[in-house]
Amino acid sequence: MIFLVNKLIEKGKKNAAIKAVEENVKKNMVLGIGSGSTVVYAVERIAEMNSKEKLNLKCIPTSFQSHQLIVEHDLTLVSLDQFPEIDLDIDGADEIDMDLNLIKGGGGCLVQEKIIASNSKKLVIVADFRKNSKKLGENWKKGVPVEIIPISYVPLMRKLEKLGGSPTLRMAQAKAGPVVSDNGNFILDVDFGVINNPKELNMKILTIPGVVDTGLFIDLASIAYIGKEDGNVLTLVK
Known part of the structure; x- marks a missing residue:
């Protein structure tokens, strides 16, 4: 039973990440790359698209983890000093409410994540069905x-x-x-x-x-992609 639930969670993460990338990543963009397990799937799809379609993407990390992901997938690593205005930031969340307010920082990277998010034209959140709540604090119990x-x-x-x-x-x-x-x-x-x-x-x-x-991200997210148990992806728009 636990194995099945974990499989559904991972499937939800992957489906949400792929849809978010395919619908939002465009040629010549400067991307913010967030942190967390769902972002791994997003970076994998970004790298595939960048290689096949020659998108000329530039990526700014929010953490040591995302820095390594960018390097490992042969994406172009740049800094906020070089590109202070970011076209698109893709990140995960610990919880998302009905107004697209977020709790983030379970992985400890909240300050860098908020800096990148606040300097992005668009913040896209990718998550699985466990993270979706009417109000913050309903599902996420770690504070x-x-x-x-x-x-x-x-x-x-x-x-x-x-x-x-x-x-x-x-x-x-x-x-x-x-x-x-x-x-x-x-x-x-x-x-x-x-x-x-x-x-x-x-x-x-x-x-x-x-x-x-x-770790409260207020009025920053534009859209969230939530991977559901049945394999579909719920899209929440601000």
Whole structure:
């Protein structure tokens, strides 16, 4: 049973990624390449199209993972310094609500992902059916990732509790101690339960000194492709 569910999940990811790439990637584009397991399928399809159709694509990574994906698939690697305006950003999400607000950062790359997304003309999200919710916090139970300056860890925990959250310092799996982001910061996972007003919550968190950014992506996504259990892809448009 577990094997079957996992197979459906992977099929959903792949179908969503392929459809998103085929409907949005065009010749001579500068692409933002997001992070996560679903993006792997997107990069595979981008590389196939780029090779066959000579699309002359340029790719900007959001993480070490996506940097490696770009290099491994022989795509042209460029930087935000070279191309500060991005045509299209393809990324995954931990959860998507009805208004295309997102929770991201389960993989720890939220700051880079938000920088790339905010400098893109269009943010396309690819995900499987588990990530689709009416409200943020309904399906994703690990909380909102918040990247913080390490020295602020203890007071920030207290301030986030006053906002109604239950913060947990994300701990590393292969080393003793906390996860350290690509930027050298800590990540708190803050459980707020079901989030009725993600925009307001995001602004409140961002006003706390020591917060670098949050995993709440508000009014950034233009379209989301959700791979369903039956193999079809649900398209959500802003």
